[in-house]
Amino acid sequence: MGVEVRTEGVTKSFGSQRIWQDVSLTLPSGEVSALLGPSGTGKSVFLKSLIGLLRPERGSIFIDGVDITTCSNKQLYEIRKLFGVLFQDGALFGSMNLFDNVAFPLREHTKKSESEIRQIVMEKLELTGLIGAEGKLPGEISGGMRKRAGLARALVLDPQIILVDEPDSGLDPVRTSYLSQLLIDINAQIDATILIVTHNINLARSVPDNIGMLFRRQLVMFGPREVLLTSEEPVVKQFLNGRMIGPIGMSEEKDETQMAREQALVDAGHHHGGAEEVEGIIPQMRATPGMPVRQGVLRRQERVREIMHTLPHAAQAAIRESLDQSDDTQVMAYSTADTEKFRAQSYDTTVHQSRTDG
Ligand SMILES: Nc1ncnc2c1ncn2[C@@H]1O[C@H](COP(=O)(O)OP(=O)(O)OP(=O)(O)O)[C@@H](O)[C@H]1O
Numbered sequence: 001m002g003v004e005v006r007t008e009g010v011t012k013s014f015g016s017q018r019i020w021q022d023v024s025l026t027l028p029s030g031e032v033s034a035l036l037g038p039s040g041t042g043k044s045v046f047l048k049s050l051i052g053l054l055r056p057e058r059g060s061i062f063i064d065g066v067d068i069t070t071c072s073n074k075q076l077y078e079i080r081k082l083f084g085v086l087f088q089d090g091a092l093f094g095s096m097n098l099f100d101n102v103a104f105p106l107r108e109h110t111k112k113s114e115s116e117i118r119q120i121v122m123e124k125l126e127l128t129g130l131i132g133a134e135g136k137l138p139g140e141i142s143g144g145m146r147k148r149a150g151l152a153r154a155l156v157l158d159p160q161i162i163l164v165d166e167p168d169s170g171l172d173p174v175r176t177s178y179l180s181q182l183l184i185d186i187n188a189q190i191d192a193t194i195l196i197v198t199h200n201i202n203l204a205r206s207v208p209d210n211i212g213m214l215f216r217r218q219l220v221m222f223g224p225r226e227v228l229l230t231s232e233e234p235v236v237k238q239f240l241n242g243r244m245i246g247p248i249g250m251s252e253e254k255d256e257t258q259m260a261r262e263q264a265l266v267d268a269g270h271h272h273g274g275a276e277e278v279e280g281i282i283p284q285m286r287a288t289p290g291m292p293v294r295q296g297v298l299r300r301q302e303r304v305r306e307i308m309h310t311l312p313h314a315a316q317a318a319i320r321e322s323l324d325q326s327d328d329t330q331v332m333a334y335s336t337a338d339t340e341k342f343r344a345q346s347y348d349t350t351v352h353q354s355r356t357d358g
């Protein structure tokens with residue numbers, strides 16, 4: 001089972017620029033969480049703080065119970081081995097082909113033989129649909145392929161915590177869905193704790209068990225997906241619907257005058273930029289048939305039952321509904337017959353298609 005990640009009152013500044021303050025949250029072990037927030041709110045800085053690449057000036061970050069803001073360098077080195085990280089830019093070594101890029105953590109951190117390494121690397125390249133591209137340099141492949149190579153590399157050490165920074169950026173909507181499915185399937189297979197930083201609203205609505213949002217130097221909320229997805233908070237609603245109308249502006253936060261001006265424009269018939277008004281909750285993606293049942297989903301059910309009374313009414317209602325339906329949606333494995341049928345008919349094509357890249 002993946003390990004728990006907990007932050008307590010963490011605050012980060014660069015010089016006089018405060019990025020965020022008093023961020024306290026728990027990524028429950030083995031669950032999938034997502035962190036949303038407008039560009040520049042410090043999501044990537046938060047990810048880097050979780051692995052100790054950046055040091056907050058206040059607060060604690062507990063990884064599996066160890067506070068990495070105070071532990072020794074040696075301990076931090078050991079803790080880092082628990083992580084698989086996909087950085088926003090992929091962070092591949094430009095002069096190494098994909099095979100060597102993906103093999104790098106294994107050569108660096110383990111004493112495995114080259115034949116063992118080859119087996120693991122090819123397995124991860126297969127998982128991310130990159131078989132055939134292993135000899136290519138990062139500069140010779142598409143942006144989407146680079147992302148997936150970064151993900152393959154993040155997986156080679158069988159991490160207990162997986163951090164992915166905008167896995168969908170540079171991917172088309174179909175590839176994004178395949179990638180979402182891949183993240184859910186990886187979670188089902190290795191029960192790792194996953195944090196996805198994303199701007200992608202479809203992904204945020206359909207993938208994570210828990211969602212949080214950073215805005216104006218604060219963690220606006222963090223909790224079970226139902227809380228954010230039913231929230232009436234203006235900044236959350238604006239973000240989920242991608243509209244210009246609301247507190248989020250192009251650069252800094254907006255003032256009242258600008259908000260009134262924009263509202264008047266929209267009232268007069270000007271487009272607010274959002275493609276659709278989506279309200280409420282859509283079903284969560286499930287692991288592909290044939291995968292193990294996601295243990296994180298089972299544990300989460302217990303957890304949300306316990307904290308239910310502390311949540312807003314709309315979230316409680318949504319959770320109750322999902323618990324009622326859980327027998328035939330999230331938790332129950334597909335029947336063996338269904339699984340066999342699905343495997344025979346479409347799983348091969350799915351894997352094959354995700355491999356023929358763009
Ligand atoms: N190493 C650094 N030194 C100084 N400032 C930094 C550093 N890294 C990030 N920042 C600043 O911190 C702020 C938050 O940056 P960050 O990259 O975390 O935003 P983000 O939420 O990930 O944005 P995006 O959605 O565009 O990726 C920015 O103002 C950025 O300039």
Ligand SMILES: [Mg+2]
Nearest residue numbers: 043044088165
């Ligand atoms: Mg970022």
